[in-house]
Amino acid sequence: MKNYKLTLAAICSLVVISCDKNDDNTSDLSGTGEVSITYDNGFNGNDLVLETKNAANVNGESLTVTRLNYIVSNFSLIDVEGNEYVFPKDESYFIISQEIDQDDVVLPEIPAGEYTTLKFGLGIDEEKYQQGADGQGDFITEAENNNMMWTWAAGYKYLNFEGTFTTETESEEVPYKIHLGRMGDDLSNYQEVSLQLPTNVQVSDEMDSNIHLKIDASKILTAITNIKLSEGETIMFDPIKSPQIGENASQMFVVDHIHNGNGH
Numbered sequence: 001m002k003n004y005k006l007t008l009a010a011i012c013s014l015v016v017i018s019c020d021k022n023d024d025n026t027s028d029l030s031g032t033g034e035v036s037i038t039y040d041n042g043f044n045g046n047d048l049v050l051e052t053k054n055a056a057n058v059n060g061e062s063l064t065v066t067r068l069n070y071i072v073s074n075f076s077l078i079d080v081e082g083n084e085y086v087f088p089k090d091e092s093y094f095i096i097s098q099e100i101d102q103d104d105v106v107l108p109e110i111p112a113g114e115y116t117t118l119k120f121g122l123g124i125d126e127e128k129y130q131q132g133a134d135g136q137g138d139f140i141t142e143a144e145n146n147n148m149m150w151t152w153a154a155g156y157k158y159l160n161f162e163g164t165f166t167t168e169t170e171s172e173e174v175p176y177k178i179h180l181g182r183m184g185d186d187l188s189n190y191q192e193v194s195l196q197l198p199t200n201v202q203v204s205d206e207m208d209s210n211i212h213l214k215i216d217a218s219k220i221l222t223a224i225t226n227i228k229l230s231e232g233e234t235i236m237f238d239p240i241k242s243p244q245i246g247e248n249a250s251q252m253f254v255v256d257h258i259h260n261g262n263g264h
Contacts, residue, residue: 029112031205035077037105037118038210039096040256041068044218050098053166057218059228060168063176067162068098068217069148070249071123074192075107078117080200085111093124093139095146112204115197118211122191122250123158129182155182158189159249161220165229176233178220180245183237191250199258210259216252223251 075087159180164173225244
């Protein structure tokens, strides 16, 4: 019985020490750090390689993607206590482009702490749009240079997804274009994405972190609503299909892993 009591006491001591150590790790996080987010584009479980034919999707259509660009915006992180840190709005607009291998978003000066959730937008929110052309800063030029604008009156392309496709009955390549954007005051097509992180992101003045996302571009046509290109290979300002494309596209983001690293 004496040995049992000693063993039990030893286990309790280890638990207390372990808890104290975890508490110390959290309290040791101070200052600010950098969080980068990698958008690793893929297609139906494989790497996305432009100009390369992919296996048929659930609609029986095989896509050869030639362009995948999209706008991500309005980043925020939620910490272990439920507090939300919102990244400065004017600095929170980025273009991910498979064409030019632009796949990272860097968020500097994030307050130290542990974060459990990543939130961002797909597209441009209405508040930003209502600031007018003069309120867009340098981002409007970046969008124009990356084929992410029509005209200012028509607005931004939130998603630019292009290529060719074949079907089970048609072997000749048919071009397709999917451009998603704002469709007036009543239909912005802006989507919000919230991702629970499998491992807490740690940030401090001695620790930067990376959130690695896997993107499945095949979900643009299949995630919630199956959209057949054979029924219309160009989708731009469709009051029915454009919102469906937006909802589908919001589902293409999955957290693959977290890297908590030391040093800047």
